[in-house]
Amino acid sequence: MTLPRISVSVKAAILHDDQVLLLSYDDHSGFHYNLPGGKAQEGENLRAAVHRKVAQETGLAVAADRLLLVTEYVPAAWNNEFGTVHKTQFTFLARPLGNTTTPRFQDPPDPIQVGFEWTPVDRLTEVYLLPRIGEPLVAALHGRLRDPFIDRW
Numbered sequence: 001m002t003l004p005r006i007s008v009s010v011k012a013a014i015l016h017d018d019q020v021l022l023l024s025y026d027d028h029s030g031f032h033y034n035l036p037g038g039k040a041q042e043g044e045n046l047r048a049a050v051h052r053k054v055a056q057e058t059g060l061a062v063a064a065d066r067l068l069l070v071t072e073y074v075p076a077a078w079n080n081e082f083g084t085v086h087k088t089q090f091t092f093l094a095r096p097l098g099n100t101t102t103p104r105f106q107d108p109p110d111p112i113q114v115g116f117e118w119t120p121v122d123r124l125t126e127v128y129l130l131p132r133i134g135e136p137l138v139a140a141l142h143g144r145l146r147d148p149f150i151d152r153w
Contacts, residue, residue, distance in 0.1 A: 011037035012094040019118040027112040058103035062094040068140040
């Protein structure tokens with residue numbers, strides 16, 4: 001039996017003044033938002049990956065607090081909508097460190113990223129957030145999520 005290749009990534013729900021930082025993108029999926037984050041490197045623990053990816057994508061230093069969600073994407077279950085790689089994503093609550101909450105673009109910039117937006121927590125269900133975690137994310141941020149495992153992307 002061959003073990004599957006599984007991509008492991010992290011995301012940060014950076015909370016400041018009841019708002020969460022979203023990155024906006026325009027690509028083959030159309031205009032949408034993502035939480036900052038990305039793939040963990042081999043040998044890197046998940047909280048360290050949160051610190052590294054948030055710093056890369058936003059220039060912000062954060063403290064990675066508690067785990068909010070675990071999201072899994074199984075390509076065959078979703079007709080390969082978001083590629084053919086099996087993915088797991090760990091979303092952490094994070095808080096900015098220091099005095100700055102103004103994000104900056106990467107250097108060099110990501111060609112499909114178009115901006116940043118601090119979005120009120122209760123508005124997260126109204127935006128096109130990929131993966132589609134708006135409702136469970138709001139529930140998790142309010143401490144009302146019963147099951148943190150999300151099996152749809």
